[in-house]
Amino acid sequence: MKWQELDAQPCSVARTLSVIGDRWTLLIIRNAFLRTRRFDDFHAQLGITKHVLSSRLKKLVEAGVFEKRAYQEKPARYEYRLTEKGLDLYPIILGLVGWGDKWMDEGKGPPVEYFHKTCNHKTQPTLVCSECHEPLDPREMMAMPGPGLKDVNS
Amino acid sequence: MKWQELDAQPCSVARTLSVIGDRWTLLIIRNAFLRTRRFDDFHAQLGITKHVLSSRLKKLVEAGVFEKRAYQEKPARYEYRLTEKGLDLYPIILGLVGWGDKWMDEGKGPPVEYFHKTCNHKTQPTLVCSECHEPLDPREMMAMPGPGLKDVNS
DNA sequence: TCAGCGGGTTCTAAATTGGAACTTAGCTCG
DNA sequence: CGAGCTAAGTTCCAATTTAGAACCCGCTGA
Secondary structure (H helix, E strand, O other): OOHHHHHHOOOHHHHHHHHHOOOOHHHHHHHHHOOOOOHHHHHHHHOOOHHHHHHHHHHHHHHOOEEEEEEEOOOOEEEEEEOHHHHOOHHHHHHHHHHHHHHOOOOOOOOEEEEEOOOOEEEOOEEEOOOOOOEOOHHHEEEEEOHHHOOOOO | OOHHHHHHOOOHHHHHHHHHOOOOHHHHHHHHHOOOOOHHHHHHHHOOOHHHHHHHHHHHHHOOOEEEEEEEOOOOEEEEEEOHHHHOOHHHHHHHHHHHHHHOOOOOOOOEEEEEOOOOEEEOOEEEOOOOOOEOOHHHEEEEEOHHHOOOOO
8 A cells, every 4th residue: 555545545554554654744833832833943942854844845735734834034934833723633632642642752751741721720631431431441342343444334 | 873873772662662652662562462473474464574573573572572582493483572671661651542543533433442450340541640640641751861871861 | 296375584785764964045243 | 135944845876675487495296
């Protein structure tokens, strides 16, 4: 399977990965959540080559994750801002953070901690069931074909 | 920055991506959660080349995400099972599913739905604050340096 | 004894990445 | 006036990674 065929699969994981599933993209998005917006800042902070950065930003703008907007004219300068669709990637970033904190911290504790301004506490983001609000365990979940699969295996 | 330097960064996102952050790895893990365990099954289901599959499985076993165990001898046959560390990736997979369901469903509805056996309901996994149990919004969160960062910027 | 299976390895060609140099347009300093 | 600086890229070549197919090995069942 080629990379471009990925978004045609009837699987939300594959479709999501077709947008954000490469080496650099999630690091770019991580920095965007830390308020980085400019080409050169991404370049300097990430150590990514300009070539690759340029192509990823283009792809993410096309995908609707970033919006490219001029923050000045003369000379024209642009910034990249997360759209609503991009902001919705936050749970994925926090999922990555949570796993890294738990399994890759080298015994030193988490490098970054999160504070929830709404309730004024340090928070440990947790994935729960929308119905019973209990934390989810993979062994207690069952995957079933949904409506988006209907016409595929008919 | 090279791929191998990624896990040395004082960032849990980077460290997590050093393990699961490439094209195929998350698809392999997705299928593992759907109970795929054998080399040839991964190969057939994913359309991944054997070369890449072999190298990814090796890497994931080294990282402690999968455990390689013989399920028969004569001839020796192996299966790959998620460890506790691997099972802990579930929130990330569900995060990817959730985003794909919301933004990439092509108007047809989700291809796969999840049923929570504990409470007997179809569920929409949700990321909430561990303290106030409200869903998290990136605009209401603040990232702060944690203990794992101390010695780096001293 | 020979076809088939599970679980790989090896090979070559094509695509992607890294790294450095170059471009473009408008400042700003002397 | 011209030299150098800045932001945001593009172009080029070499090195790495991937795709795809072929091959291998130990064992089995017919």
